[in-house]
Amino acid sequence: MEPVAPGKTRVGWIGTGVMGAAMAGHIREAGYELTVYNRTRAKAEPLLARGAVWAPTPREVARRSDVIFTMVGFPADLRQVVLETDGVIHGVTAGSVLVDMGTGEPALARELYETLQARGVASVDAPVSGGDIGARNASLSIMIGGDAEVVAGLMPLFQCMGKLIIHHGPAGAGQHAKMCNQVLIASSMISVCECLLYGYKAGLDLRKVIESVGSGAAGSWAINNLGPRILKRDFDPGFFVEHFLKDMGIALAEAGRMGIALPGLALAHQLYQSVKALGHGRSGTQALMLALERMSNVEMPAV
Numbered sequence: 001m002e003p004v005a006p007g008k009t010r011v012g013w014i015g016t017g018v019m020g021a022a023m024a025g026h027i028r029e030a031g032y033e034l035t036v037y038n039r040t041r042a043k044a045e046p047l048l049a050r051g052a053v054w055a056p057t058p059r060e061v062a063r064r065s066d067v068i069f070t071m072v073g074f075p076a077d078l079r080q081v082v083l084e085t086d087g088v089i090h091g092v093t094a095g096s097v098l099v100d101m102g103t104g105e106p107a108l109a110r111e112l113y114e115t116l117q118a119r120g121v122a123s124v125d126a127p128v129s130g131g132d133i134g135a136r137n138a139s140l141s142i143m144i145g146g147d148a149e150v151v152a153g154l155m156p157l158f159q160c161m162g163k164l165i166i167h168h169g170p171a172g173a174g175q176h177a178k179m180c181n182q183v184l185i186a187s188s189m190i191s192v193c194e195c196l197l198y199g200y201k202a203g204l205d206l207r208k209v210i211e212s213v214g215s216g217a218a219g220s221w222a223i224n225n226l227g228p229r230i231l232k233r234d235f236d237p238g239f240f241v242e243h244f245l246k247d248m249g250i251a252l253a254e255a256g257r258m259g260i261a262l263p264g265l266a267l268a269h270q271l272y273q274s275v276k277a278l279g280h281g282r283s284g285t286q287a288l289m290l291a292l293e294r295m296s297n298v299e300m301p302a303v
């Protein structure tokens with residue numbers, strides 16, 4: 001595949017939510033012609049104001065684009081915007097490329113790869129880590145599965161959105177790498193909340209605690225970025241609890257298929273079920289604090 005370039009490559013973007021709006025914005029800023037579609041048009045308006053063009057369906061996005069990105073929520077949404085009525089598959093032309101940057105099932109990534117390959121269209125899975133902040137700052141870590149030659153051609157587009165871009169292997173490998181990421185985050189989110197709960201009951205100044213532990217060997221993105229949000233009782237997303245549940249469900253199913261036990265992941269999955277049951281499915285993942293507080297009959301004040 002010829003490397004992409006502004007003025008030459010027409011880009012399409014489907015899904016302009018928390019992550020997608022910011023990521024697509026960087027591509028527009030880099031000078032690419034951009035066609036967008038989202039279920040709720042209002043969320044695409046800021047991009048339209050910056051020169052992106054609206055398309056009424058994913059099919060129409062595909063018809064007008066050489067590279068089509070998807071950044072929707074769940075595997076069922078990806079299936080809908082690509083394979084179902086008015087989906088990308090009905091608008092693509094041979095030689096174009098689909099790039100899914102959402103987090104989803106490795107098996108679906110392989111299915112899309114094979115289905116589109118039969119039409120002369122390449123497909124790449126390129127999920128990301130770095131959260132809403134990474135999307136806004138174009139500092140995402142991008143984990144890629146797909147054909148090496150296609151991935152190389154797409155590099156200038158990935159560089160608009162991310163700082164660390166790694167090709168992990170064939171279709172589905174990007175999603176597997178992202179599952180490794182989610183397995184790692186799952187237990188660390190429990191640690192972040194338990195650390196703060198302990199510090200609170202011990203009577204410590206939690207801002208000082210975050211400062212001390214966040215820059216030492218125990219430091220993590222989660223304690224440094226989500227810890228302060230918890231102290232402010234800011235449970236807005238960020239990263240939705242219901243999306244994290246989706247990811248942990250996928251990772252647990254894959255682990256089961258591979259015959260391995262991941263007890264830390266299973267515990268986090270159960271605790272997040274509780275967060276959802278408390279009415280916080282559309283809160284950010286830092287809302288885990290609410291479930292742990294409830295277990296210990298604690299409610300930390302905003303500081």
Ligand code: NAP
Binds near residue numbers: 019076
């Ligand atoms: P989001 O804010 O819910 O964005 C998803 C967007 O896709 C929404 O604007 C939604 O439309 C649109 N959409 C969903 N289904 C659609 C459909 N069937 N047809 C058309 N549009 C559809 O979620 P997000 O936080 O950006 O996350 C997107 C993906 O990235 C998820 O797979 C998530 O797991 C992953 N991810 C998120 C983060 C994070 O920190 N947020 C980090 C890494 C990866 P509406 O506007 O109508 O809802």
